[in-house]
Amino acid sequence: MSNENQLKKNGCSPSHQGCVSMVPIFNHLDEVQMEEIMQTVQSYSFKKGELIYRAGDTSNVLTIVNKGSLRIYRLSESGKEQLVRVLKPGAFTGELALFNETVHENYAEAMEETSVCQITRESLEKLLIKYPSISLKILQALSTRVDESEHQATQFSTESTEQRLASYLVDLLGEGNESMIVTLPMTKKDLASYIGTTPETVSRKLKELEDMKLIKRISSSRIKILDEDNLLFL
Amino acid sequence: MSNENQLKKNGCSPSHQGCVSMVPIFNHLDEVQMEEIMQTVQSYSFKKGELIYRAGDTSNVLTIVNKGSLRIYRLSESGKEQLVRVLKPGAFTGELALFNETVHENYAEAMEETSVCQITRESLEKLLIKYPSISLKILQALSTRVDESEHQATQFSTESTEQRLASYLVDLLGEGNESMIVTLPMTKKDLASYIGTTPETVSRKLKELEDMKLIKRISSSRIKILDEDNLLFL
DNA sequence: CGCGCTCTTGATCAGGTTCAACATTAGTGG
DNA sequence: CCACTAATGTTGAACCTGATCAAGAGCGCG
Numbered sequence: 267m268s269n270e271n272q273l274k275k276n277g278c279s280p281s282h283q284g285c286v287s288m289v290p291i292f293n294h295l296d297e298v299q300m301e302e303i304m305q306t307v308q309s310y311s312f313k314k315g316e317l318i319y320r321a322g323d324t325s326n327v328l329t330i331v332n333k334g335s336l337r338i339y340r341l342s343e344s345g346k347e348q349l350v351r352v353l354k355p356g357a358f359t360g361e362l363a364l365f366n367e368t369v370h371e372n373y374a375e376a377m378e379e380t381s382v383c384q385i386t387r388e389s390l391e392k393l394l395i396k397y398p399s400i401s402l403k404i405l406q407a408l409s410t411r412v413d414e415s416e417h418q419a420t421q422f423s424t425e426s427t428e429q430r431l432a433s434y435l436v437d438l439l440g441e442g443n444e445s446m447i448v449t450l451p452m453t454k455k456d457l458a459s460y461i462g463t464t465p466e467t468v469s470r471k472l473k474e475l476e477d478m479k480l481i482k483r484i485s486s487s488r489i490k491i492l493d494e495d496n497l498l499f500l
Numbered sequence: 501m502s503n504e505n506q507l508k509k510n511g512c513s514p515s516h517q518g519c520v521s522m523v524p525i526f527n528h529l530d531e532v533q534m535e536e537i538m539q540t541v542q543s544y545s546f547k548k549g550e551l552i553y554r555a556g557d558t559s560n561v562l563t564i565v566n567k568g569s570l571r572i573y574r575l576s577e578s579g580k581e582q583l584v585r586v587l588k589p590g591a592f593t594g595e596l597a598l599f600n601e602t603v604h605e606n607y608a609e610a611m612e613e614t615s616v617c618q619i620t621r622e623s624l625e626k627l628l629i630k631y632p633s634i635s636l637k638i639l640q641a642l643s644t645r646v647d648e649s650e651h652q653a654t655q656f657s658t659e660s661t662e663q664r665l666a667s668y669l670v671d672l673l674g675e676g677n678e679s680m681i682v683t684l685p686m687t688k689k690d691l692a693s694y695i696g697t698t699p700e701t702v703s704r705k706l707k708e709l710e711d712m713k714l715i716k717r718i719s720s721s722r723i724k725i726l727d728e729d730n731l732l733f734l
Numbered sequence: 735c736g737c738g739c740t741c742t743t744g745a746t747c748a749g750g751t752t753c754a755a756c757a758t759t760a761g762t763g764g
Numbered sequence: 765c766c767a768c769t770a771a772t773g774t775t776g777a778a779c780c781t782g783a784t785c786a787a788g789a790g791c792g793c794g
Binding site for chain 1 (some may be wrong): 598632639643652655656
Binding site (some may be wrong): 720 | 790
């Protein structure tokens with residue numbers, strides 16, 4: 267982590283307790299155990315656009331998002347940027363450099379005012395030995411991420427841009443969203459990067475989907491899904 | 501796992517010990533511990549083309565390749581197949597269904613006569629609690645896989661087919677291969693699927709690379725790398 | 735030996751990128 | 765709070781990479 271970005275460094279004070287109890291990899295523990303974990307994590311804040319780490323950095327901490335959101339992106343050999351995922355509160359990153367004692371391969375950037383907790387390799391290893399249930403939670407999270415990432419790679423190589431955009435919108439909708447309205451959680455530029463295309467194409471394809479009466483654009487970032495079935499059926 | 505595919509089922513007999521001791525997630529343990537693990541795994545064999553599991557199957561085992569190789573592939577929503585990776589001895593699969601208690605999202609198929617060891621969720625959880633170092637090994641392996649998979653997704657979305665093919669060849673070469681000759685570990689058809697293109701395009705691009713004097717085709721599956729630097733520089 | 739594959743090569747076609755111009759939005763400072 | 769600037773977003777036109785279709789060659793396997 268770049269030192270100039272460490273705006274605030276403080277032990278997790280009681281007022282921050284809510285944060286750790288929200289974290290999926292810890293939230294099965296009881297209050298006493300939670301308190302123990304609080305002692306071992308450090309809390310930091312980042313302003314919009316600041317990097318938590320960059321590719322090539324060494325690191326011995328796991329970073330857990332507390333509030334705000336992080337943009338995880340990669341640069342390809344030829345220098346093009348690809349948005350890999352967006353981390354919301356409760357999600358973590360940095361596991362590659364941590365567990366393999368290597369460098370980061372991606373970049374983590376604050377998308378807004380964001381606070382994170384970090385736990386060092388030593389502390390985490392102690393916790394994993396003391397509470398093996400935590401490793402199961404991390405194993406769960408990582409195998410889900412492998413799945414998501416392979417799914418994304420498969421989509422890139424087998425489906426059209428239109429299909430990828432459509433299924434992204436349906437994913438955003440989730441289960442049981444009565445309003446059928448989704449709010450894009452990122453700029454169109456980032457969305458384009460995420461689904462592996464250009465902003466121009468996103469713009470055109472959204473218009474096409476609207477012309478086909480599959481969606482309706484409410485505002486620049488809000489879209490109403492009119493025909494979920496046919497969106498997936500493209 | 502499909503029952504009809506369980507050709508051979510036997511506890512790991514001493515003659516199979518070599519197999520488990522080769523497995524990266526266990527090979528840091530001593531002989532006594534290794535013996536304990538042997539008791540908990542089951543060994544199976546599969547003939548070429550047989551499926552170890554398919555998408556949609558539930559499962560409570562982790563599958564570790566012993567001998568031979570497995571083809572892990574996915575089907576996209578539109579039914580197209582994509583080769584996700586090839587497992588060689590020591591590698592494992594099935595972690596998604598195992599740790600998340602959900603179904604498999606991909607298919608595992610024997611590429612040749614292949615033997616695997618399987619360990620159940622219950623046995624594995626007991627081992628993880630008893631030997632936390634095993635979870636660290638699995639966490640390492642999974643975070644490496646997340647990285648590889650994200651790297652692949654990034655290549656799909658940011659690099660040309662030619663670049664992907666070239667960097668695949670360089671990856672195959674690895675470090676310090678004096679002969680500069682790589683042997684394709686799969687058919688051109690699978691290679692095409694793996695790098696996200698068609699067999700026709702693979703054929704054409706290989707020819708282009710040869711015309712550019714970057715590679716030289718020795719035989720159908722053996723290729724000599726003539727200019728590693730410029731292959732990556734494309 | 736011959737039937738299936740995979741593999742190669744050619745010709746055509748379409749989806750998506752790129753470049754350029756303009757519109758819109760968001761961010762900044764007076 | 766408005767005005768100005770920079771960045772994002774939209775639309776059009778030309779171009780190009782790579783997919784598709786088709787036909788033939790090579791290869792492995794029963």
